[in-house]
Amino acid sequence: MFNVELTSERIARERLETRRKREAERQERIFKEKVRTIGVDVKALDMQVEExxxxxGAYVLLKADAEDRRYNFEACVHQNRQKKKSREMEKALVNYRHQHQMPSTRREFDLNDPDCYRKLDPGDAQMMLPGLAGEEQDSKSRLKRQKEQLREWLLCQQKELRQGKLRKKRVIKGMMAHSSMPWTWCLVCVPARTGESPPRACNRSFSSRSTRSRRRR
Structure with a gap:
């Protein structure tokens, strides 16, 4: 006999096969380690955040780079304008000096004129004396005389110092010889010359006896 399949049976069979297929796929997802995913994938989320x-950051860098290029361009334009303006001012200043401030228009130009000798007439030209201007001819002899004079002054000073020392020594010896006098004058009041007399009163005078007693002590 012929097997006749009803429509309802066919639909039920297809539904059953579909459920079996879904269950098999579900079990494969759950029990297979390579495909199974439980919970949230943190690594993927972190990668997305990093990206x-x-x-x-790349957008910020690009924006900053664009701003830097714009600022550099504006700075270059401003610098070029300033240079151009300064060149124009210098050129105008040089032109003004050439037109209105020439060296020949100054009052003292005749003193610093480099062509003053060329402008002189042959009759007015004078021959310069030999040697440099202001140079002394007998400078060596003058220096020699100055050295000799300085040497004489030094010798005279040394002689006067020796004579003064000898005078003081003579005065001290004379005072020591007359030590029997009741009063003896101090060295400050010693006269500079032997012919002078000592002063009448001196605060530094002292008795010869007191000096002897002090020396003994």
Missing amino acids: KKARK
């Missing part, structure tokens, strides 16, 4: 940050 987003990288894109944002």
Whole structure:
């Protein structure tokens, strides 16, 4: 006999096969380690966050680079304008000096004129004396005389110092010889010359006896 399949049976069979297929796929996802995913994938989320940050940082860098290029361009333009303006001012200043401030228009130009000798007439030209201007001819002899004079002065000073020392020594010896006198004058009041007399009163005078007693002590 012929097997006749009803429509309802066919639909039920297809539904059953579909459920079996879904169950097999579900079991494969659950029990297979390579395909199974339980919970949230943290690594994927972290990678997405890092990519987003990288894109944002690249955008910020590009924006800053564009601003830097714009600022550099504006600075170069401003610098070129300033240089051009300064060149124009210098050129105008040089032109003004050439037109209105020439050296020949100054009052003292005749003193500093480099062509003054060329402008002189042959009759007015004078021959310069030999040697430099202001140079002394007998400078060596003058220096020699100055050295001799300085040497004589030094010798005279040394002689006067020796004579003064000898006078003081003579006066001290004379005072020591007359030590029997009741009063003896101090060395400050000693006369500079032997012919002079000592002063009448001196605060530094002292008795010869007191000096002897002090020396003994």
